[in-house]
Amino acid sequence: MNLEDFKYIDSHCHVEDKSLNKYREDIVKRAFEKKVQMVTSGTNLGSCRRAVELKEKYGIYVTLGYHPGRVNADDNAIEKVYNFIRSKEKEILAVGEIGLDFDAENIERQENIFKKFINLSKEVNKPVVIHARGMEERSYDILKNDVISMYHCYSGSLELAKELIKNGNFISYSTLVCFSEHHKNLVKNLGLENVVVETDSPYLSPIKGEKNEPKNVINVIETIWELKKDEYSMDEITKIIYNNTKRLYRI
């Protein structure tokens, strides 16, 4: 399928995740039937390798990174991911997900790894996809607008979101907007400029007990529309967000 065949792009998911091995074929098929394209994001060496294989198999998009939750891996393992990403420079839309997580150990080491991969993104001249759970401000202090960043599943303050967008960065609303008041408030108080949408599949399912999948990115758009229907039609929101995603990833 060509990009013109799609109406939506799930700007961040993990269809390469091992837990989806048995379901992946159907998940991708269901997404394509709903005109949803997706960007799957590698988080360690195995997941990065699978992500690239899926790009070749299904024609989906790929970003490659190293998840901050894996802070305790040895330097050698991190170096391997770094070298793999460099070798796949032409295959990727962005470096990520990379970042900081308040829940993981050793913030100092997390920061060093984060900086290493930010430098990689500068070398290959690509934007970064940021994981910044509970560390939104600190991540931004490190990034300093040096590279264009997309905050995946943005959960920080309204003020920081405005600052990020003003400086040309992007924030991504995940399926959390379907049930979280904090996220609904962000939607209500921000425009659609530099806003993209994602599922983070198989995580953050809008339906209890089910694995999340890229087709559910339509639920995110519908929730945004419910909160903004005085200003926009569903179609307008869909188009604006689609174009934002194309601009972010230069596709």
Ligand SMILES: [Zn+2]
């Ligand atoms: Zn993710």
